Amino acid sequence: MASEAFEEIVDTFEFLEDWEDRYRHVIEMGKAMEPLSEAFKVPATKVDGCASQVWLMADVEGEGREAIYHFKGDSDAMIVKGLIAVLRALYDGLTVVEVLETDAGAQLARLGLDEHLSSQRSNGLRAMVERIRTQAAGVAEGV
Template sequence: MLKMAQTAAAGLPDIEDIMENFSLLDDWDDRYRYVIELGRGLIPLSDAERSDTNKVQGCTSQVWLATAVQRSPDGPVLDFVGDSDAHIVRGLVAILLAMVSGRSASEILSADPVALFEKLGLREHLTPQRSNGFRSMVSRIKTDAQAALAGA
């Protein structure tokens, strides 16, 4: 049975549960359905958050990521919300947010979401455009984390 424990990252399962669930699903059709289901768990963005400023460049599909920075004694903590107009990409956004949202800027900068993406087997099973789009999302998140550290 798939684990669905919720995290602070927009009501998504935590990244460890996502990884475990992927390992339980042998068939790629089931994995695709799971990715789509993860995307359905994202909190919808407001019209204001669907701005050009939040739009991720380098994605074939439309993708928006909005970042909120909270100051803490240990450094800035970043929370993200995101969305896409494509079901699979929306699921990829959910996986990425489960990994980075609610984490410190330093943790985000040291994380390797692309390695996780490859570990889950997504790179081999998605189009090159979607893989490049995922890398663009990661780049945007790391840029936001660097900016939060610079402003700390």
């Protein structure tokens, strides 16, 4: 399952054959995101396991399994901010159950990210996905 916004990124990546162009596109996506307010850059929203500073903040509409998951995020590294934009395209607007059913690894592999990110960036990306999944699971379970 992938959102229309994520499918657009897949299509763009297919058009951009050179990895450097894809890398620039991810960075531009990050630059286009609204920055997270400094008030939300706190330990509770900070993602551990990332080489860069990363903050993710859930913004959920509704309750329980049908709640709609949205999130905001930011980073001090441009490529990581772009990766947050990719994750927003993948997850934003899904129900929390759909978030949990989404195979992020398989979807991100469609972009070739697994082959072109450093191990530190890959670990950070996995940490962001895990944070998103944990947030969605908490809402689904009514926690």
